[in-house]
Amino acid sequence: MSKTVPDETPLPIRGFAAAALVAAAAAAAVWLAQASLSDYVVTLLAVLFLNAALAVSLNFTNGFTGLFSLGHPAFMTIGAYVAAILTFPERRKGTMLPGLPEFLATTELSLLPAILIAGAVAAVVALIVGFPVLRLRGHYLAVATLGLIVIIQSLATNWDTITRGGSGLSGIPRLTGIWWAFGFMLVVIAAAWRIKFSSLGRAMMATRENELAAECVGIDTVRVRMLAFVLGAFFAAVAGALLVHLISVVTPRTYSVLLAFNLVVMVVIGGSGSIIGAVIAASAITVLSEALRPVEESVGLYGMSQVIVALALILVLYLRPQGLFGSGEPMIVRRLFGGDRFGQTP
Amino acid sequence: MTEAIIEAHGLSRIFGGLVAVDGYGLRLAGGELVGLIGPNGAGKTTAFNLLTGVLKPSAGRILIRGQDLTGARPHVLARAGVARTFQNIRLFSDLSALENVMCGGHMRHGSSLIKTLAQLPAFWRSEKLIARRAAEIIDRTGLSALAYRRAGDLSYGDQRRVEIARALATEPAALLLDEPAAGLNPSETQKLVELIRRINEDMGVSVLVVEHDMRLVMGLCRRVQVLNRGKLVAEGTPAEVQADPAVIEAYLGTRRKALANA
Incomplete structure (x- = not known):
């Protein structure tokens, strides 16, 4: 047997047990928070969890596979509208959306099937859009996905019968609570973690590091890129759907280019490809921009938080271009969850 | 005769007006160790890129274990058993x-x-x-x-x-090495030669080596192909190839040869 890998590869059970324990502890903290803190803080926490989930899901493309995509808000918009139309109370659809096709006008789904369908629709869109768009590299891909945001926005503005145009849908049932947001974040983190530390994840990173070499060791890079893009789109759509069921309104401008920028900043500051980094950066930026809001209002400098986020990005790019954790994960976390067997310095 | 791992017929590649490779052919059988040499710009790397699907041939056919994979993408050829390294x-x-x-x-x-x-x-x-x-x-x-x-x-x-x-x-069934000794010092080169031999003999992988280092190729390979200006000019054992006037011309030019004979 080889000298390089120990005969006793650590059992996956250990990683699962650690993950379950940490998740349980976090759940206890969430329970405590929602029992003791104000509604405002609880909602803020839910938004924070969703932002963390979004940043982690952007890592599939921008982190692991090295595709600089800005398309997240497009898929979130798709997910938001699809889910909102599906969960909207049947009796109010007649007044709000009189032009709705028969089968949509008579359905009223609960949240879980609605967000799953929303995710699936966005995944199909990503699949179709991916064929031309993923042929592009670097800035070209960024610009193309930026265009996708604009296309989806104008579609949402002009497809009146389904979307109610520019005024958007209001009074969406407030079905998302902190537990939905928390649970979804855990699902996204677990999925990202499992993929990152698997053969498929290595294939993604190989595609990022050197596409030609990846092809030549038998990795179908077109397929891998598509997979990352579709996965990211699915999770983005579900997050977009959950968020509008928290703020109970969606317009074509709910998820804009600015959000794409903020999400990219979270990924870059956390370290492209780092899951824990994305969670930390997303949490920090969410809390920071919320904490600065009263300051903005008192001083009368609206948009200051956005300026600070942009400055933070410039600082990080200047002082630590690889972000908080580079493309890796902090060692203690890797040890705990079993992602440490093949990486650098065990 | 053992089964051919790679069979290429009449491979050509044209870049604009430049014919980089013209009618290149190869039959790499199981367990063989073949060298591909030629002066700078002879088209060795282009030939390699054609054989591994990195470039699509303008003309010609590639068969991997009898299966026609002309124009297939690199990962398809890799799956069929062709692995490679890169010069850079x-x-x-x-x-x-x-x-x-x-x-x-x-x-x-x-x-x-x-x-x-x-x-x-x-x-x-x-x-x-x-x-x-x-x-x-x-x-x-x-x-x-x-x-x-x-x-x-x-x-x-x-x-x-x-x-x-x-x-x-x-x-892989066949391993294609593109200038594996480039930039190595003599002791590293020695280790590399031993490694290539082990891969070929112990693991039974057919090897095609593109190399600049003549001594390495002549010592390692039993069969050598010589490429000059995109065309195969000679093929045979190292001794045969070294004695071939076309090879000497390719490396030294004709005038020098005339001088040497004088």
């Missing part, structure tokens, strides 16, 4: 040496998305298999001490060996 090393720099080699195992043993996300037992079995096989190859290529080092931080010679190890992890 192309590693997955941010991954460890071991992870680089494990990437080579993905094609044969990697789990699908569903199996990975569902964490089925089949996923863990395949992960273990990939790790074990990669570790074996790492040991065989003498990289054990460097397994967990970031590939981009390794020395040039070690990077070359990681690249060969990664190619071996794809379980």
